[in-house]
Amino acid sequence: MGVPLELRQKIEKVAKEFFDQPMEEKRKVKRDELNPMGYHDGEHTKNVRDWKEVFDFLVVDPTLIPASDDPDDKELRVLTNQWPHKPSELRELCQEYTRQVEKLAFKLLELISLSLGLPADRLNGYFKDQISFARFNHYPLCPAPHLALGVGRHKDGGALTILSQDDVGGLQIGRRSDGEWIPVKPIPDAFIINIGNCMQVWSNDLYWSAEHRVVVNSQRERLSIPFFFFPSHYVDIKPLDELINEQNPAKYKEFNWGKFFASRNRSDYKKREGENIQIDHFKASE
Ligand SMILES: O=C(O)CCC(=O)C(=O)O
Ligand SMILES: [Fe+2]
Helix, strand or coil: CCCCHHHHHHHHHHHHHHHCCCHHHHHHHECCCCCCCEEECCCEECCEECCCEEEEEECCCCEEEECCCCCCCCCEEEECCCCCCCCCCHHHHHHHHHHHHHHHHHHHHHHHHHHCCCCCCCCHHHHCCECCEEEEEEECCCCCHHHCCCEEEECCCCCEEEEEECCCCCEEEECCCCCCEEECCCCCCCCEEEECHHHHHHCCCCCCCCCEEECCCCCCCEEEEEEEECCECCCEECCCHHHCCCCCCCCECCEEHHHHHHHHHHHHHCCCCCCCCCHHHHECCC
8 A cells, every 4th residue: 555656756746857957937826815726935934934835736636625714704715736847747736636645644543543542534524525635845954954944843734744855854742751852864765644633633633743844955855845734724623532631631722624714824935024824732721
């Protein structure tokens, strides 16, 4: 149940070719405030600009998400993919890649359910209208790496992230006990699996969403391809009933996934005042 190695090699190659094009070409699929899919060269994590450029594409096209993070706003927004003409094989490779990685994502979801003592398909229904997407991350050479980050510290929002990275390195994970940054060594042809916020909440902290960040360097540019496995927008996320009882009460209050996503996406897009929303906002009070 793996993703064919040849497909991974092909998608890495085509991602590099895409970023190697002149800015003029990449801007043709630039994302904007209404459509967050496509090319972007100035993401913000927690309001700090990242040293990278990205290309985002949905697994399901079109995908519906809430139009805003306002809980009273029932309006939905349609997201669609923006495919560049060049490289010409990019679109088909991206579609084949997400098909294959999605299978792996469901397999992992089922294994995690089993590991929690639940039926294998316990979580599958939450992904009926999944809003998953994949991303090419390109981290260019940075002349002053100590002054920048590829991606600032954050936790992934969804259920799982399936991350493919090249051999350059730069991903670091915050150790849970003391927060020390530990480099994640690239292992050839292996995926890195991140637990996201939704899984942490469903499992009532049995699974932990690790904080991570990406450092950059002045020697070699880097490419990574995360697949963000995200539930349907209308799913309300809370600790699973089967996992809580009087001795082990729910550690989180229920929250709506689509609204959480909309609020994170908004604050990722433009610098705005204050911190963006974190899972700790939904911690149940003791
Ligand atoms: O580039 C990486 O290794 C990780 C990127 C990341 O954390 C993200 O896109 O959420
Ligand atoms: Fe991440």
